[in-house]
Amino acid sequence: MNIPPLLGDGQGNYRVRIVGNSGTGKSTLSAYIATKINVPHISLDALFWEPGWTMASNDEFKERVTATMTEYSKGWVIDGNYNVLGTLISDHATDVIWLDPPLWFYLPRILWRTLLRLLKMTPPCAEGCNETLGNVLSADGIIWWCISNHGHCKRKFGEMLARSSIEKGGNMRRLNERDGDLTMWKAELEKMLRTH
Numbered sequence: 001m002n003i004p005p006l007l008g009d010g011q012g013n014y015r016v017r018i019v020g021n022s023g024t025g026k027s028t029l030s031a032y033i034a035t036k037i038n039v040p041h042i043s044l045d046a047l048f049w050e051p052g053w054t055m056a057s058n059d060e061f062k063e064r065v066t067a068t069m070t071e072y073s074k075g076w077v078i079d080g081n082y083n084v085l086g087t088l089i090s091d092h093a094t095d096v097i098w099l100d101p102p103l104w105f106y107l108p109r110i111l112w113r114t115l116l117r118l119l120k121m122t123p124p125c126a127e128g129c130n131e132t133l134g135n136v137l138s139a140d141g142i143i144w145w146c147i148s149n150h151g152h153c154k155r156k157f158g159e160m161l162a163r164s165s166i167e168k169g170g171n172m173r174r175l176n177e178r179d180g181d182l183t184m185w186k187a188e189l190e191k192m193l194r195t196h
Contacts, residue, residue, distance in 0.1 A: 003166055003173075005188040006037070009094050012196075014039060015069075017089050018079040019160075020099030021153040022146045023110030025177065026079035029099065032186070034077040036193060042068055043125070044080025051128025053135070058084045065089065081153070096164070096172040098157045103150045105178045110146050 034041035117131040164170030175181040
């Protein structure tokens with residue numbers, strides 16, 4: 001069976017959801033895909049967090065996500081995993097990509113990214129949400145979140161994949177960057193885009 005790298009809706013529109021634990025490369029892949037297929041890259045972090053690490057209410061967050069998907073109904077790439085959204089994004093996505101490298105592979109990357117954010121050498125995950133050493137090292141900090149959330153993500157997205165795997169007629173695929181899946185998938189995407 002020859003499965004294209006992106007399914008789309010059959011009319012040239014792609015609505016892609018990228019999921020995975022913090023630090024697995026969701027934002028990087030989302031920006032890459034959005035550029036390649038000429039659609040907006042939408043970060044759920046940017047819709048959820050307000051300056052000073054203030055959280056949007058659940059209703060407000062859902063409204064922001066719904067409004068954004070409606071505004072760009074022809075196509076988007078959305079990255080993030082907020083449980084409060086349930087299946088809101090996946091129900092509208094033509095493709096779901098789960099980034100699932102082993103923790104030892106991506107933990108150094110999140111440490112590096114966090115250091116760069118602490119030094120203000122890269123932008124924060126959302127406007128006005130700058131990292132501080134105190135919040136990075138806290139029990140609520142991104143590093144501990146990454147480590148403690150790894151198993152949860154594997155279970156949650158593994159169950160989702162079992163229900164909606166692309167090999168079973170669904171729209172979800174798993175990519176393990178460590179095994180070279182991501183590199184092969186990008187090459188297939190480039191090939192698909194050259195022929196369309």
